[in-house]
Every structure is written in structure tokens, then in C-alpha cells.
Amino acid sequence: MLTLTVFLTQAAPEGRLFGLDNQTVIQIAIQLFNAIVLAVALSVILYKPAKEFLRKRSDGIQSKINEAETAAAKANELIAEYERKLKAIDQEREKILEEARVKAYEESKQMLAEARQEASEIKKRAMESMAEEKKRLKEEARLYIIEVAAEMAKKYLAEAIDDAVQERIFEETIAQLEEAQWRN
Amino acid sequence: MDLNIKNLWVVYIGGVEIWITETIVNTWIIMAILILLAVIARIRMTRFSLVPRGFQNVIETVVELFDNFAAGALGSSLSYIAPWFFMVFAFILSSSLFSVFGLRAPTADWATTFTLAFATFILMLFMGFRHRKGGYLKSFFGPHPIFFPLNLIGELAKPVSLSFRLFGNMLSGTIILAIYYQLTPWLMQIGIPALMHAFFDVVIGALQTYIFVFISFMYIRGAAADN
Numbered sequence: 001m002l003t004l005t006v007f008l009t010q011a012a013p014e015g016r017l018f019g020l021d022n023q024t025v026i027q028i029a030i031q032l033f034n035a036i037v038l039a040v041a042l043s044v045i046l047y048k049p050a051k052e053f054l055r056k057r058s059d060g061i062q063s064k065i066n067e068a069e070t071a072a073a074k075a076n077e078l079i080a081e082y083e084r085k086l087k088a089i090d091q092e093r094e095k096i097l098e099e100a101r102v103k104a105y106e107e108s109k110q111m112l113a114e115a116r117q118e119a120s121e122i123k124k125r126a127m128e129s130m131a132e133e134k135k136r137l138k139e140e141a142r143l144y145i146i147e148v149a150a151e152m153a154k155k156y157l158a159e160a161i162d163d164a165v166q167e168r169i170f171e172e173t174i175a176q177l178e179e180a181q182w183r184n
Numbered sequence: 185m186d187l188n189i190k191n192l193w194v195v196y197i198g199g200v201e202i203w204i205t206e207t208i209v210n211t212w213i214i215m216a217i218l219i220l221l222a223v224i225a226r227i228r229m230t231r232f233s234l235v236p237r238g239f240q241n242v243i244e245t246v247v248e249l250f251d252n253f254a255a256g257a258l259g260s261s262l263s264y265i266a267p268w269f270f271m272v273f274a275f276i277l278s279s280s281l282f283s284v285f286g287l288r289a290p291t292a293d294w295a296t297t298f299t300l301a302f303a304t305f306i307l308m309l310f311m312g313f314r315h316r317k318g319g320y321l322k323s324f325f326g327p328h329p330i331f332f333p334l335n336l337i338g339e340l341a342k343p344v345s346l347s348f349r350l351f352g353n354m355l356s357g358t359i360i361l362a363i364y365y366q367l368t369p370w371l372m373q374i375g376i377p378a379l380m381h382a383f384f385d386v387v388i389g390a391l392q393t394y395i396f397v398f399i400s401f402m403y404i405r406g407a408a409a410d411n
Contacts, residue, residue, distance in 0.1 A: 012190075012191035012192065012193060012194045012203065012204075013191055013194070013203070014188070014191070015188035015189050015190040015191050015205070015206070016188055016189060017187055017188050017189065017355075018294055023201075023202075023203050024294075024295055026200070026202050026203070027203070027205065027207070027208070027293075027295035027296075028295050028298055028299050028302065030202070030208055031207075031208070031211060031290075031295055031296050031299035032299045032302070032303065034208070034211050034212070034215060035271065035272075035275070035299060035300065035303060037215070038215045038218065038219070038271050038275060039267065039268050039270075039271035039272075041215075041218075041219045041222065042218065042219070042222050042267070042270060042271045042274060043267035043268075043270070043271070045219065045222040045223055045225075045226045046222035046225050046226060046243075046247070047247060047266075047267045047270050048267065049226060049229055050225070050229065050243055050244065050247040051247060051251060053229060053232060054244060054247065054248060054251075057234060060234075
């Protein structure tokens with residue numbers, strides 16, 4: 001059985017700076033034990049938990065960086081896709097506009113031609129109408145002259161025509177004829 | 185200032201006399217402080233946010249810097265042993281820093297530095313055989329079997345040189361300061377020793393911590409990496 005006895009300092013041998021004996025070996029063994037205890041304590045209490053904490057945080061940050069990179073890659077893909085779509089839309093718009101321009105030009109050309117033709121027909125119809133109107137007015141004027149001449153003859157026969165009366169009737173008839181001509 | 189490492193108690197376990205030295209007690213003090221800080225950090229870690237601030241920044245910077253250092257020096261395939269060297273780094277640096285407050289650095293005791301160097305040596309052998317298997321053993325006989333004794337001595341010298349380098353550097357600061365305190369009048373012991381402590385304990389301590397851990401990494405990488 002082990003016996004443990006502790007003596008006070010007074011009983012302890014004189015100190016020394018350096019020695020190579022059994023006590024040195026014992027000191028080394030004690031210090032080795034102390035070192036192992038300290039190493040285990042520091043490792044378990046501080047070093048490994050701190051490293052674990054740092055590792056977890058690094059992993060967390062790395063994970064967030066990866067997520068951000070993935071999101072950025074997706075966003076870039078979306079941007080590229082939208083740019084492609086916008087480009088396609090622009091090309092489509094240009095195509096539609098070009099077609100519309102061509103179509104509008106063709107339609108305007110056709111409308112212009114139709115309008116010209118219609119105007120020409122309207123003008124032609126107007127000329128024909130004018131010609132007919134002119135003919136009708138000439139006929140009316142002729143009939144009116146005949147009517148005036150008949151009226152004059154009737155008055156001449158109804159009154160005893162003297163020179164003065166004849167002159168007056170003539171002047172009136174001429175005036176009526178001039179008025180009729182001016183109206184036409 | 186006494187250069188000797190005091191024996192505070194003597195303990196008998198199973199009839200074996202064990203000296204509880206100043207180094208061991210100081211090691212326990214440093215261990216307790218480091219473990220307490222680790223517990224505080226662990227408790228605070230439950231409230232760590234995505235965006236680090238204040239204390240979280242300190243913890244993250246320390247762990248991340250060391251992890252990157254280990255991964256860079258050892259390579260990613262060997263960096264799983266980084267927790268051990270995190271302890272080595274924290275312990276050596278704390279030993280130097282606490283000596284500013286008058287606590288004799290445990291690293292100014294060869295037993296401590298040899299312990300750490302011996303652990304590096306064991307890890308070097310383990311990693312060499314684990315990663316290179318027979319190739320590592322074969323490397324002791326290269327370029328010709330006649331070189332085996334030289335290679336063996338070379339390998340065995342590694343923990344010795346590693347331990348004495350750290351021990352020597354840490355002890356030198358202690359000795360220089362002790363001599364300074366012995367030889368100078370009391371007026372010269374105001375202010376100036378603080379600068380000397382800052383240099384030997386903080387600057388040299390940090391530098392030696394880096395050197396010890398870096399050389400350990402190189403030894404292990406040299407043993408484990410297939411050249």
C-alpha cells in the first residue's frame with residue numbers, strides 16, 4: 001500500500017540549478033504528467049471547441065457565399081434570357097414595323113390611285129353634268145326668248161303700235177333678254 | 185535573487201522520495217491560471233456571435249493564428265497534433281510572462297524543458313513510424329548503413345539540443361537579472377529592472393516560445409514527411 005508523507009520546507013534538501021539523477025527523472029515524469037493534463041484540458045476546454053466554432057462559422061459563411069453565387073448565376077442566366085428575349089422582341093418589332101411600313105406604303109399607294117381615279121370620275125361626272133346643265137339652260141333661254149317674242153307680238157297686236165310705243169316695247173324686250181343672258 | 189530551484193516539500197510515495205520543487209508549484213499555478221482562462225473562454229464561447237467583438241476577437245485570433253501557424257509549418261496532414269503544441273506554446277509563453285511578476289519561470293528548469301523536448305521526440309518517432317512506417321526506420325541507415333550510429337546520435341541529440349536551447353535562454357535572463365540585482369545599488373534597481381524583465385521575459389520569452397514550437401514542428405515534419 002502506498003504511503004504518502006509530506007515534509008515541510010525545512011526538511012527539504014537544498015535547492016539546485018541543475019542535476020542528472022533520480023530526482024530529475026521524477027521531475028521530468030511529474031512535468032510530463034502536468035503537460036499531458038494541461039494539454040488535454042486546453043484542448044478539450046478551449047482549442048477544439050474554438051476550432052469547431054470557427055469551422056462551423058466558416059462553413060456557414062461558405063454556404064452563404066455558395067448560395068449567393070448560385071443566386072447570382074441564376075440571376076445572370078435570367079438576365080441573359082431576358083436580354084435574348086428583348087433582342088428577339090426588338091427583331092420582331094423591327095420586322096412588324098417594316099412589314100407595316102411596306103403594307104402602309106402599298107395601301108397608301110393603292111388608296112391614292114383609287115382617290116385619283118375617283119376624283120377623275122367625279123370630275124368627269126361634273127363636266128358631264130355641267131354640259132347637260134349648259135344645254136338645258138340654252139334650251140330654257142331659247143324657250144324664254146320665244147315666249148318673250150310671243151309676248152311682244154301679243155302686245156304689239158293688242159295696242160295700236162306707234163313709234164314711241166314700239167321703241168319702248170323694243171327697249172323693254174332687249175332689257176329682258178339682257179337680264180336673261182346675265183343670269184345664264 | 186537565488187539562482188537555485190528551491191525544493192518546497194518532500195513527498196514520499198511508496199517509499200520513493202519526491203521533491204516538490206518551485207518549478208512544479210509554479211507549473212501548477214500557471215496550469216491553474218491557463219485552465220481558468222480556458223474555462224472562462226469556454227463559457228463566453230456559448231455567447232459568441234457571427235461577427236466577433238472584444239473578447240471573442242482575442243480568442244479567435246489566438247486559436248486561428250496558432251492553427252494557421254501549425255498548418256503552415258506541419259502541413260495539413262500532420263496538423264492534428266496542433267492541440268499538444270498549443271499547450272506547449274501557451275505554457276512556455278505564460279512561463280515567461282509570469283516571470284515578470286516574480287514567478288520563477290518553470291522553463292528555467294531543465295526538467296521542464298527536457299520534458300517538452302522529450303514529448304516532441306516521442307511525437308517525432310510516433311509520427312515518423314505512423315506516416316512513413318518502415319521508410320522512417322530506413323532513413324536511419326541512409327545514405328549508407330555505416331551512417332546508422334551518426335543518424336541515431338543525430339536523432340537522440342534533437343531533444344537534448346531543443347531542451348538546452350530553451351533552458352539556456354530562459355536561465356540566461358534569470359542569471360543576468362540576478363547578477364544585476366547583486367551588483368547594482370538600490371537606486372539602480374528602480375525602473376531599469378522592469379525594462380530588463382520586459383526584454384528577457386517578454387521579448388526573449390516570446391521569441392524562444394516561437395523557436396521551440398517551430399523547431400519541434402520541423403523535427404516532426406522531417407520525420408513524418410516522405411522525402
